[in-house]
Amino acid sequence: MAQAEHLASTVLLGEHGRRRAGMGDEFWQYRPIAHGDEVRQIDWRRSARSDVHFIRQKEWQAAQSVVLWVDGSKSMGFTGDRSRAPKSDRARLLALALSVLLVRAGERVGLANLGAPPRSGQVQLLRLAEALSGELSGADYGTPVTRGLPAHARAVFLSDFMGDMRGVEAALAAAADRGVRGALMQILDPVEEDFPFDGRTIFESMGGTIEYETLKAGELRQRYLDRLAARKDRLEHLARISGWLYDCHHTGHSAQSALLWLYSALERAR
Template sequence: MSATVQSSARPAGLRRSAEALAATLPPLLAEARHLAATVQLGEHGRRRAGMGDEFWQYRAAHAGDEARAIDWRRSARADVQFVREKEWQAAQSVHLWVDDARSMEFTGDPKRQAKADRARLLALSLGVLLIRAGERVGLADGIAPPRSGEVQLLRLSEAFTRPAGETDYGAPQARAMLAGSRAVFLSDFMGDPAGVEGALAQAADKGVTGVLMQVLDPVEEAFPFDGRTIFESMGGTLIHETRKAGDLRDRYRARLEERKERLRHLARTAGWLFTTHHTGDPAQGALLWLYAALRKGS
C-alpha cells in the first residue's frame, strides 16, 4: 500500500576488497555496528558441554572418562575426582533474508526510515552480534553462504545495498539454507502468503527454525486516510482511487489482522516465531527481540 511515495535513501557503495577493513566503514555497516553496540547482551545462549576452549564448569568424573580429562589439582581438594568441562563451541549457521521488493521502499513520513532501510539495518546489526558470538551468518538465497569474520560483514553490507528489486512484493528465498540451521526473514509480507508458506515448508523439511519479522510503517497500521485518495503500489502496477477512504478503514484493518494471523499460524506450524515491528519504534527493541528469539532456538 502506498498513499505517499517516498524513496529510500540508499547507502553509498561498498569497497569490494579487503582494504575496506582499514578504510572508512560503509554507512550501513557503520550504522549497524552502532546499533549493535547499544544493545547490552550477555553471553550467547550456546553454553553446553562439548569440545571448545573456554572453561565452563567442573563435574564429578564418571566411569569411562580418560585420565587426562581429570583435573588433579581440583580433585586433590575433595574425596572425588573432577573433570574440567569446556563450553560447546560448534558455530551455528544463521541465514538472513531481507525483502528487496518495491513495497519495502514505502515510508509515511520523510523523517522516518523506509521499511527497507529499517529491515536492512536490523539484519546487518543482527549479523554483527551473531558473528561476534562466533556464529556463521549468510543469506538465505545463496549469494553469500554462511561464514564468520569481518570480511563476511562487508559481503552482507554489499548485498543489502543492492538496488531494489523489480517486483512490487517479495517472497522469501529458502533454497540455499543448510539443514539444521536457523533463519530470519524480514519483510512487510504484503504479497501472496503462498510464497511465505512455500519457503517455510522448505525450511521445515531441512529442520531449519527461525523468525518472521513483519516490518510495517505506522501509516500502514493506522490507515489515517479520509476523503478522496489514490492508492498506488510502489511499483505502479496497482492503483485504486476512492472518494471515501475513511469507509475502507475498518475493512483494511480487519484484512491486515487476518494477514498477521495467517503469518502467525504459518510460523507456529513450522516451529518458527512471528512478530511485527513498526518503523516508528526504536530499532534497539526489535534487534534485542530478534537476538533473544534466536537464542531460544539454540
C-alpha cells in the same frame, strides 16, 4: 555499515552459546552420573555435597550458520512520512547489525539473496553491507529465498509480508524439511498500521502495478485493519507450527528493541 556498528554497540549481550552440552569452555550444567560415563568425568567437589556423583558438562560452542533473507521488493520502499526512513532501510540496518553481533559471537552469517554459504569475519560483514546497498527489485512484493539454506542452520526473514502468503508458507515448509528454525520479523510503517485515510483517496502499489480509487476511504479502515490482523495471526501461526518465532516491528519504534528481539529469538529457536 557505520550505522549497523553503532546500533550493535548499543546492545550489551552475553556469549551466544548453543544452550546444550558439548565441546566448549563455558560451564553448562551438572547432571547425575549415568551408565557409560567415565570416572574421570566426575566433578568430585560437587559430588562431595551429595550422595550422588555428578558430571560437570560444558556448553557446546561450535559456530552455527545463520542465513538472513531481506525483502528487496518495491513495497519495502514505502514510508508514510518523509522524515521517516522507508521499511527497506530499517530491514537492512537490522540485518547488518544482527550480522555484526553474530560475527562477534563467532557465528557464520550469510544472505539468502546472495546464494553464497555463510562465513565469519569482518570481510564477510563488508560483503553483506555491499549486497544490502543495492536498489530495490522490480517486483511489488517479495518471496523468501531458501535456496542454499544449510541443514540445521538458523534463519531470519525480514519483510512486510504484504504479498502472496503462499510464498511464505512454501519457504517455511522448505526450511522445516532441512531442520532450519529461526524468526520472522514483519516490518511495517505506522501508517500501514493505523490507516489514517478518509475521503477521496487513490491507493497505488509501490511498483505501480495495482491502483484503487475510493471516495470513502474512511469506510475501508475497519475492513483493512481486520485483514491486517488476520495476516499477522496467519504469520504467527505459520511460524509456530514451523518451530519459528514471529514479531511485528514498526519503523516508528526503536531499532534497538527489534535487534534485541532478533538476537534472543535465535537463542530460543532451537
